[in-house]
Structures are given as structure tokens and as C-alpha cells.
Amino acid sequence: MLELRGVSKRFLGIAAVDNVSFSARPGEVTGYLGPNGSTGLIEATSGQVFFEGAPIQRDLIAYKQRLGYVPEEPHLYAHLTGLEYLVMVGQLRGVSRAAAAKRIDGLLRLFALHGDRHVPISSYSKGMRQKVLLSAALLHNPDLILLDEPFSGLDVGSALILRSLIQELAARRKVVLFSSHELETVERVCSRVVILHRGKIVADDSIERLRALMALPTLEEIFSQLAVEQDTAAISREIADLIQS
Amino acid sequence: MAKLQFRVLYREFLFRMVDLELLSVQGDMNKLLGQFAAVLVLVSIGQALHVVSVLDSASHMPRAELLIRAWPVEHSLVTMTMLVVGLFAVLSWDSIFPSRRDVLVLAPLPIRARTFFLAKVAASATALSVTVAALNALPGFVLPVALAPPDNGGLLNLILSLVSLRSFAAHWITVLAAGAFVFCCVLGVQGLAAQLLPRRRFLRVSAFLQMAAFSLFLSLYLLEPSMTTPKALAAPENQRLLACLPSYWFLGLFQLLNGSMHPALAPPAHRALGGLAVAVFAAATAFLLSYFRTLRRIVEEPDILPGARRASWLPRFGRPLETAVVQFSIRMLLRSRQHRVILAFYWGIGFAIVILLAKTRFAQQAPQVNVSMLVSSIVMLCVAVLGTRVVFSMPLELRANWIFRMAPVRGGPEFLAATRRSLFVLAVIPVWAASATLFLSVWPWRSAIGHLIVLGLLAIIFADLCLLGFRKIPFTCSYLPGKSYAHMAIWAFVVLQILLSIGAEYERRALENPAAYVALLFILCAAACGIRWRASALANKPESELQFDEEPAPALQGLGLRRDGILPLS
Numbered sequence: 103m104l105e106l107r108g109v110s111k112r113f114l115g116i117a118a119v120d121n122v123s124f125s126a127r128p129g130e131v132t133g134y135l136g137p138n139g140s141t142g143l144i145e146a147t148s149g150q151v152f153f154e155g156a157p158i159q160r161d162l163i164a165y166k167q168r169l170g171y172v173p174e175e176p177h178l179y180a181h182l183t184g185l186e187y188l189v190m191v192g193q194l195r196g197v198s199r200a201a202a203a204k205r206i207d208g209l210l211r212l213f214a215l216h217g218d219r220h221v222p223i224s225s226y227s228k229g230m231r232q233k234v235l236l237s238a239a240l241l242h243n244p245d246l247i248l249l250d251e252p253f254s255g256l257d258v259g260s261a262l263i264l265r266s267l268i269q270e271l272a273a274r275r276k277v278v279l280f281s282s283h284e285l286e287t288v289e290r291v292c293s294r295v296v297i298l299h300r301g302k303i304v305a306d307d308s309i310e311r312l313r314a315l316m317a318l319p320t321l322e323e324i325f326s327q328l329a330v331e332q333d334t335a336a337i338s339r340e341i342a343d344l345i346q347s
Numbered sequence: 348m349a350k351l352q353f354r355v356l357y358r359e360f361l362f363r364m365v366d367l368e369l370l371s372v373q374g375d376m377n378k379l380l381g382q383f384a385a386v387l388v389l390v391s392i393g394q395a396l397h398v399v400s401v402l403d404s405a406s407h408m409p410r411a412e413l414l415i416r417a418w419p420v421e422h423s424l425v426t427m428t429m430l431v432v433g434l435f436a437v438l439s440w441d442s443i444f445p446s447r448r449d450v451l452v453l454a455p456l457p458i459r460a461r462t463f464f465l466a467k468v469a470a471s472a473t474a475l476s477v478t479v480a481a482l483n484a485l486p487g488f489v490l491p492v493a494l495a496p497p498d499n500g501g502l503l504n505l506i507l508s509l510v511s512l513r514s515f516a517a518h519w520i521t522v523l524a525a526g527a528f529v530f531c532c533v534l535g536v537q538g539l540a541a542q543l544l545p546r547r548r549f550l551r552v553s554a555f556l557q558m559a560a561f562s563l564f565l566s567l568y569l570l571e572p573s574m575t576t577p578k579a580l581a582a583p584e585n586q587r588l589l590a591c592l593p594s595y596w597f598l599g600l601f602q603l604l605n606g607s608m609h610p611a612l613a614p615p616a617h618r619a620l621g622g623l624a625v626a627v628f629a630a631a632t633a634f635l636l637s638y639f640r641t642l643r644r645i646v647e648e649p650d651i652l653p654g655a656r657r658a659s660w661l662p663r664f665g666r667p668l669e670t671a672v673v674q675f676s677i678r679m680l681l682r683s684r685q686h687r688v689i690l691a692f693y694w695g696i697g698f699a700i701v702i703l704l705a706k707t708r709f710a711q712q713a714p715q716v717n718v719s720m721l722v723s724s725i726v727m728l729c730v731a732v733l734g735t736r737v738v739f740s741m742p743l744e745l746r747a748n749w750i751f752r753m754a755p756v757r758g759g760p761e762f763l764a765a766t767r768r769s770l771f772v773l774a775v776i777p778v779w780a781a782s783a784t785l786f787l788s789v790w791p792w793r794s795a796i797g798h799l800i801v802l803g804l805l806a807i808i809f810a811d812l813c814l815l816g817f818r819k820i821p822f823t824c825s826y827l828p829g830k831s832y833a834h835m836a837i838w839a840f841v842v843l844q845i846l847l848s849i850g851a852e853y854e855r856r857a858l859e860n861p862a863a864y865v866a867l868l869f870i871l872c873a874a875a876c877g878i879r880w881r882a883s884a885l886a887n888k889p890e891s892e893l894q895f896d897e898e899p900a901p902a903l904q905g906l907g908l909r910r911d912g913i914l915p916l917s
Binding site: 163164165166167169171173175177178179180181182186189190191192193194195196197199222238 | 667682
């Protein structure tokens with residue numbers, strides 16, 4: 103289980119997350135709607151992150167060993183080919199040669215990248231880069247998977263595969279933390295959702311319970327009510343008026 | 348609108364000599380440019396001293412003789428200008444023509460291709476002029492004064508005399524024309540290749556052309572024969588060679604403009620004018636065509652050709668982490684043109700020293716163990732290690748380094764070992780293997796093996812010295828210009844050269860005396876162990892975490908507000 107206890111992160115004095123506590127359990131996909139990056143990738147200003155009961159800072163290396171991470175921006179070494187990049191990640195993660203070769207070959211085939219494995223990443227489309235990131239995150243069979251906008255750039259078929267994959271990974275007792283701005287996808291994929299507003303948690307429950315509690319039919323409406331202060335329709339009208347003036 | 352766009356683009360192109368993504372958080376582009384200018388001015392001072400030393404002793408001569416005496420001086424100024432402009436053209440290879448980034452960023456904007464083109468031309472011309480001006484800043488004033496006939500009216504009269512002013516104009520027009528000729532030749536060749544080849548093929552060929560141009564400029568500078576006497580210039584056997592050496596064309600052009608034409612220099616002068624016209628026309632045509640014909644192709648075609656599987660295979664280099672870092676380093680270095688050029692610059696310096704040594708003695712002494720060859724191999728080792736260490740510090744795709752930050756590795760010692768191995772694979776082994784081939788083929792095997800052992804130990808010492816306090820994975824840490832003191836490195840290298848000569852002389856004697864040789868090995872082994880111990884101790888310190896930014900972001904971040912950031916009071 104991944105657990106955040108009173109975590110705050112401030113940038114130049116401005117709180118991105120403020121005294122946030124929640125947990126993500128194995129077997130469920132936890133949706134996270136808010137600023138991210140405080141789960142071990144950058145140091146928290148205060149508070150602690152626990153994985154399986156132990157603070158991750160106690161042995162950050164062991165934590166990273168069990169973590170699979172898909173960042174929002176697909177920053178990759180574009181001079182390498184897709185295959186070379188994955189081999190390098192396997193070596194950095196200490197995956198045995200035989201296991202890495204088998205998994206890389208399989209992932210490249212299943213993500214339909216096998217034909218382009220010797221092509222430099224610089225020639226890849228955004229969707230192909232995203233598939234490389236996903237493959238790199240899953241290569242070492244992690245127990246905790248952090249997905250930050252993982253559907254970005256994927257074609258419809260690949261997006262459907264990824265949606266099933268996330269649920270399949272959760273079913274295999276992995277801890278999956280899924281951050282996205284696509285509320286419909288979050289609603290379909292996640293069993294629980296954590297919503298942050300102004301750095302503080304405003305909701306942390308299963309989507310069904312939130313729907314029932316707030317008597318609202320969709321996650322989008324729940325999110326709008328909890329975390330959107332502006333009158334979105336009025337602002338959009340104002341923008342349209344402004345460009346016509 | 349177009350004028351404003353021109354100004355904005357001009358500024359953008361002019362200051363994008365170095366990819367800004369390389370820079371550290373605290374990186375200051377001005378420091379880097381300042382350092383570059385300092386190196387040029389240092390060369391300029393050296394050139395001015397050379398002018399004074401040669402022409403001062405000839406000041407009593409009749410003017411006709413003095414002008415002939417000045418040929419080698421003017422020729423060396425022209426040659427140096429052509430070399431520096433050539434290297435500048437090689438370094439700015441990618442920024443001369445529109446890049447994919449330029450097109451992707453600017454294509455959606457309402458900018459005419461003409462404005463884009465003119466801004467690029469103006470930026471290149473400015474950079475070129477500033478380079479030539481910095482290089483000739485001192486000799487460009489000293490030479491005309493030295494060439495003027497003696498005047499009793501004082502220094503000011505001498506400086507302002509018509510003869511001096513004409514020499515002054517002749518010199519500056521000559522060096523600018525020589526620089527423009529070299530730059531236009533590079534542009535012409537690059538533009539022609541861009542027009543004739545498909546874009547992706549061109550990009551691959553372009554990398555080879557760049558290295559070929561670099562080698563050509565350096566070889567011409569170092570190997571060009573000296574023919575700066577009337578007799579040598581008039582000799583029939585030299586005429587074919589003179590027709591191929593542009594530096595002599597521009598020496599002729601200087602005499603033509605200076606009004607001091609010697610009959611032997613008339614044909615080269617005409618070649619200079621013809622060559623310049625052809626180069627400018629070819630460059631202008633290629634440049635225009637590339638802007639108006641290939642812009643669309645840049646967007647439509649990806650920049651890199653798929654590689655063949657066999658070409659990408661690399662052996663294992665020990666444990667998985669070491670293998671990952673070494674393979675990563677090799678691939679990055681082989682595929683990044685910018686890093687290759689910088690490394691080639693260091694190798695070029697090494698070859699220059701070796702060629703100078705070869706010109707002096709070692710060709711005659713090659714069959715025997717001699718100091719020149721010993722120094723040559725050690726110098727090549729030093730520049731290869733130093734150059735590789737420098738390019739390791741320069742990042743590539745900096746934002747992609749998150750994968751190393753995420754790696755479950757404790758850092759310090761493991762990565763130091765991996766980086767050391769990369770340095771050995773990329774710098775030490777090639778030089779050592781080339782030295783082994785050379786020495787085993789020309790020297791008695793005992794002496795050759797004796798020196799190769801010494802060279803191996805020196806490699807260990809020098810590689811570990813270079814990695815003292817180095818807490819980075821190659822190509823993954825941001826770069827902070829202004830830390831290398833490149834202008835001071837020249838003097839350090841001169842001192843090192845003297846020390847190397849003394850050390851090599853000691854080694855030569857030791858190779859003939861077993862007891863002295865054992866003592867030498869003992870000293871080197873002790874030094875190697877000491878430095879290795881020091882490097883490991885530094886890497887094992889708890890605070891020596893891996894570094895991904897040359898200078899981390901400060902705890903207090905200044906907002907850099909200036910006048911326009913002042914809040915209005917009312």
C-alpha cells in the first residue's frame with residue numbers, strides 16, 4: 103500500500119499540495135486529480151510517504167526498484183532506438199538479461215512497436231513515445247505504478263488496450279495511482295478517486311459513493327462542484343466575445 | 348511588421364550559437380561568448396607580437412624589401428583567419444541553414460521566408476565579422492604601422508599617413524574576404540548537398556561533410572608548405588600547388604590592394620577575386636534555394652534515417668549498470684554531431700602537436716626510441732582523455748535524464764566505475780591501441796612494450812585525475828559555461844608540454860636501463876593507486892550524490908525584475 107501522511111510541497115512559498123494524506127491500496131486503481139510529483143520523485147517539504155508501511159526515504163533505492171513511472175512529458179533519449187532505450191532501462195533496473203530480452207521483445211510486439219524497434223526515437227510519433235514510456239515503466243514488473251497522463255497521444259486502439267491493462271494490473275494486486283485530466287477516463291478506469299483543490303484534499307472515496315453522496319451523475323460534475331471555482335460557461339462566453347470585439 | 352520580425356529573428360539566430368537547453372539553471376550565455384572572445388583576443392595578441400618581432404628587426408630596410416619581408420607575416424594572419432573562420436563554420440554548421448526546430452517553431456507564424464532568410468544571413472554575417480575582428484584586433488593595427496615608411500613627424504602622423512591607411516584598409520579587406528571565402532565555400536558545399544540529396548540522406552552525409560571540413564581546415568593550416576619568397580612563388584614546380592592554396596591567393600589580394608604588387612603574386616591575386624566571386628555566388632544560390640525549396644521538405648521528412656540492426660550492436664562492458672552507461676555514452680557520442688565536433692577539436696589539437704613534432708625530428712629518428720614519439724603518444728592520450736571528459740560534461744536531451752534519476756542505484760562509486768570505463772573505451776583504448784600498432788611496428792619489441800606499459804599507467808592516472816570529484820553520468824548533467832577557463836588552458840598546456848618533454852626524456856633513458864625502468868614503473872604505480880584511492884574516497888562520501896545540474900537552483904530565486912517590473916506607485 104502507498105500511503106501519504108501530511109505531505110506538503112511548496113514552490114517558492116506557494117503550496118502545491120498542503121498537508122495531504124491518502125492511501126492507494128493494492129488491487130484498486132486510485133485516480134488522482136491534482137498536482138502530482140510528491141510520491142517520492144521530488145522531496146516533500148514536510149510529511150512522509152510510506153510504501154508497505156515503511157517511509158520511502160529510508161531506502162529510496164528499494165522504493166524505486168519497485169516503482170514503475172510514466173511521466174507526463176515523454177522525455178526520452180531520442181538518439182537511441184526504441185529497443186536500445188528499453189535495453190538500457192532494463193540494465194539500469196538490474197533486470198536479468200534473459201528476462202529483459204523476453205519482456206522487451208514481448209512488450210514491443212504487444213505495443214505494435216516491434217517493426218520500428220531499430221528506428222531512433224526522434225522519428226517516433228507522440229503515441230509511439232508514450233508506448234516506449236509505458237514499456238519502460240512495466241519492464242521490471244513493478245509493484246507500484248504511477249501513471250501521469252498515460253493516454254496522452256495514444257491512438258484509440260492503444261488507449262483501449264491501456265485501459266484494460268491498468269485494470270488487469272490492479273487485479274494482479276499492483277498499486278496503481280493514475281493521474282489525468284480526462285475525467286471520463288478516470289471515471290471508467292478508477293475505483294477510487296482523490297480530488298485536490300488549492301493543494302488540499304476535498305474528496306477521497308469511491309466514485310459510486312461520491313456520486314451517491316453528492317447526488318451528481320458524473321465525475322465531471324462532481325469535480326466541477328468541488329474544485330472549479332470559476333463559472334466556466336461565463337468565461338468561455340467572455341473569451342468568444344473578446345476575440346470578436 | 349517585417350522589420351520588427353527581422354530584428355527579433357536576427358537577435359534569436361545570433362545568440363543561438365550554443366543550444367540553450369545545454370545550459371545549467373545558473374548558466375550565462377554571455378560568459379561562454381566572453382570566453383570565446385578571450386581566446387580570440389589571446390591569439391590576436393600572439394599574432395601582434397609575431398608581427399612586431401619580425402618587422403621590427405627589418406625596419407631599417409628599404410620599403411620594397413620590408414614589404415617582401417612582411418609576406419610571411421601577412422600570410423600567417425590570412426591563414427589563421429581562414430582557419431578560425433573555417434572552425435567557426437564547422438561549429439555553427441547546424442545553425443547556418445534552417446533546422447527542423449526553426450521551421451516547426453516559425454512555420455505557423457506569419458513570417459515571410461524572405462524575412463527568415465535575411466535574418467539568418469545577417470546573423471551569420473555579424474557573427475563572422477565579429478570573429479574576424481576579434482582575431483585581427485591587434486595585428487590589424489600593428490601591421491599597417493609597421494609597413495609604413497619611417498616618418499619624422501611622430502607616431503600619430505605615421506598612423507594617419509596615407510600609406511598606413513591604405514595598408515590598414517588592404518589588410519582588413521583581405522582578412523574579411525578570406526573569411527567570407529571560407530564561410531561561403533562551406534555554405535556552398537552544404538547547400539549543394541542539401542539540394543542534390545533527399546533530406547534524410549543529406550543529414551547523414553552532412554555529418555561526414557562537417558568532419559571532413561574540420562579535418563581539411565586543420566590539415567591545410569598545419570601542413571601547408573611555406574612559399575612566401577619571390578623565388579618560391581615564381582618557381583614553375585610550385586605553380587600547381589599555389590593554384591590549390593587559397594591562403595596564397597589572399598596574400599596576393601593584399602599586395603594588390605596595398606599597391607605593392609610583386610609579379611609573382613599577380614596570378615594568386617586574380618584567383619582570389621575569381622574564387623571569392625564563385626564562392627559568394629554558389630553560397631547565395633544554395634542558400635536561397637535551400638530556403639525557398641527545402642523548407643517544406645524539412646517538415647515532411649523525419650530527421651534521422653532508421654539504423655541497421657548490425658550497426659547498433661555493442662558488446663557488454665561488465666555488470667549491467669556499467670554496460671548501460673558505457674553503451675549509452677558510446678551511442679550518444681557517435682550520434683550527437685555537436686559532441687563529436689567538440690571532441691574532434693581536441694583530437695585536432697593533439698594531431699597539430701604531433702604534426703609539429705613530426706615536422707621537426709621524429710620522422711628521421713623513428714626507428715630508434717626517441718623523445719618526440721614518446722611525447723606524441725602521451726599528448727594524444729592526454730587530449731583524448733581531456734576532450735572526452737569535457738564532452739561528457741555537456742548534456743544531450745537534458746530533460747530525458749529523469750530515467751537515470753529514477754534508477755534504483757545508490758550513485759557515487761557504481762556510476763564512477765561506469766564513467767571511468769566509458770572514458771577508457773572512448774579515449775584510452777583507441778589511443779593505446781594505435782600507439783601499440785605504431786610502436787610495435789617501428790621499435791624493437793622490448794622498448795615498444797616498455798613504453799606501452801608506461802602509457803597504460805599514465806592513462807590510469809590521467810583518467811582518474813580527470814574524474815576526481817566528477818559526480819555525473821556522461822551527457823546527463825546541465826552545463827555551466829565559464830568554468831573551464833579555456834584561455835588559461837592554453838598556457839597550462841604549454842607548461843604541460845615542457846613537463847612532458849622532461850618526463851619523456853627520463854623515460855627514454857629508463858627504457859635503456861632496467862633499474863631506472865623499474866623505478867619509473869614503481870613511481871607510476873604508486874601515483875595510479877593514490878589517485879584511484881582518492882577518486883574512490885570522494886565518490887564514497889555520503890554527500891557525493893549524483894549531480895544532474897551543474898549548479899542547483901538557489902533556495903531563494905531572484906525574479907530578475909528590471910525597470911519594466913517596477914510596480915507603479917499610483
